[in-house]
Amino acid sequence: MDADMKVCGRDPDSRFVDLAAEVFAMLADATRxxxxxxxxxxELSVNHLADxxxxxxxxxxxxxxxxxxxxxxxxxxxxxxxxxxxxxxxxRHLVTEAILQAEHxxxxxxxxxxxxxxxxx
Numbered sequence: 217m218d219a220d221m222k223v224c225g226r227d228p229d230s231r232f233v234d235l236a237a238e239v240f241a242m243l244a245d246a247t248r249x250x251x252x253x254x255x256x257x258x259e260l261s262v263n264h265l266a267d268x269x270x271x272x273x274x275x276x277x278x279x280x281x282x283x284x285x286x287x288x289x290x291x292x293x294x295x296x297x298x299x300x301x302x303x304x305x306x307x308r309h310l311v312t313e314a315i316l317q318a319e320h321x322x323x324x325x326x327x328x329x330x331x332x333x334x335x336x337x
Contacts, residue, residue: 238286239286239310242282242283242286242288243307243310243311243314245279247269247271247275247276247279248279248282248283248288249311249314250268250269251265251269251276251279251280251283251289252288252302252307252308252311253311254268254269255289255300255301255302255308256302256308258301259292259299259300259301260299260300260301261297261298261299261300262276262277262280262298262300265280265300280300284300287303288302288303288307289301289302289303290302290303316328
């Protein structure tokens with residue numbers, strides 16, 4: 217039983233710590249954060265994402281390629297169009313928590329503390 221506790225991914229000496237740091241590095245880009253926020257409700261094409269995040273389709277495609285390699289997003293092809301969606305909820309949750317933490321840097325009480333419950337940015 218103690219052996220099972222030593223492989224917990226949340227221990228400071230876990231083999232996942234370095235990979236977790238890479239996850240944060242992948243999210244250390246405002247365009248990627250915006251892409252994740254845009255994809256939180258479902259799949260979108262590159263052109264639609266480019267309009268939402270106010271970047272060129274080529275720039276968004278480069279970000280999406282990196283995010284796909286990191287398994288943040290998955291694709292579906294429909295003819296010549298490619299649609300992107302979040303691979304799972306983990307990236308969405310990380311970005312949501314980061315936005316909530318960012319709200320603490322503003323003066324006063326963060327918006328998510330006003331209602332007594334968390335809101336999804």
